[in-house]
Amino acid sequence: MAVKLPSSGALPAGQSPGCDPSGLILVHRIFRWMYSQLPMLIREVAPEDLVRAETVGVYAKLYFDALHLHHETEDLMLWDRLTAREPGCAAHVDRMKAQHRDVAERLGRIEPQLAPWVATADPGRRDALARDIESLHDTLVVHLDQEEDDIMPVAGAVMSQQEWDELETHTRAELTARRKEWPRDVMSLQLGLLLASVPPSERDEWYRTNVPAPVRLLYLLLLKRRYDSAMRELYPTGAVPPMV
Numbered sequence: 224m225a226v227k228l229p230s231s232g233a234l235p236a237g238q239s240p241g242c243d244p245s246g247l248i249l250v251h252r253i254f255r256w257m258y259s260q261l262p263m264l265i266r267e268v269a270p271e272d273l274v275r276a277e278t279v280g281v282y283a284k285l286y287f288d289a290l291h292l293h294h295e296t297e298d299l300m301l302w303d304r305l306t307a308r309e310p311g312c313a314a315h316v317d318r319m320k321a322q323h324r325d326v327a328e329r330l331g332r333i334e335p336q337l338a339p340w341v342a343t344a345d346p347g348r349r350d351a352l353a354r355d356i357e358s359l360h361d362t363l364v365v366h367l368d369q370e371e372d373d374i375m376p377v378a379g380a381v382m383s384q385q386e387w388d389e390l391e392t393h394t395r396a397e398l399t400a401r402r403k404e405w406p407r408d409v410m411s412l413q414l415g416l417l418l419a420s421v422p423p424s425e426r427d428e429w430y431r432t433n434v435p436a437p438v439r440l441l442y443l444l445l446l447k448r449r450y451d452s453a454m455r456e457l458y459p460t461g462a463v464p465p466m467v
Contacts, residue, residue, distance in 0.1 A: 299393070
């Protein structure tokens with residue numbers, strides 16, 4: 224786990240302010256999509272269909288863990304830097320922190336419901352779980368919208384590109400370290416969902432610009448098949464709903 228950095232108004236030596244935080248918009252699109260889709264996937268599970276409940280439960284846990292990791296990364300690596308360099312942003316940061324606590328508390332009430340529902344496919348438990356995730360989705364959308372409006376412009380102005388890239392590096396390292404905790408390949412899901420979050424007219428250019436050639440080759444040879452298999456598992460009877 225990363226160690227929280229002490230607040231400092233100074234940029235590291237050799238770095239200059241100004242970064243491109245636009246990748247955060249793609250990540251937010253994924254979370255909006257995940258948490259809008261998940262209640263529907265849960266409600267579609269028929270009573271006592273334990274096989275389908277287990278499948279949906281696998282992805283629900285992945286979605287919960289991904290949101291925890293995303294917020295933990297921001298808590299560790301973003302807020303102190305912003306308030307140290309732009310004190311006028313402190314009120315926005317305080318609101319982000321409070322919203323993170325709210326999301327964590329909601330997840331803390333949702334996560335214990337998952338295993339009992341998966342084990343029984345009970346319709347009462349199913350519907351209660353879906354309702355709570357819908358409520359979380361509504362809270363999350365407000366948070367993500369405000370983060371894009373109030374935080375991204377400040378981060379783009381006061382953080383260096385190296386500092387911003389550290390958030391992605393930390394996330395990738397945590398996913399790699401914890402990959403054995405999940406029964407699905409999170410790396411193929413991460414890249415596949417990122418591609419799906421880019422508008423189709425921009426997708427090829429984004430792919431060539433942002434994904435290194437060795438990873439593009441691995442995606443072509445292996446990861447895309449795994450991602451497509453995961454989407455067929457989630458949506459066995461129809462097309463995958465688009466993000467954009």
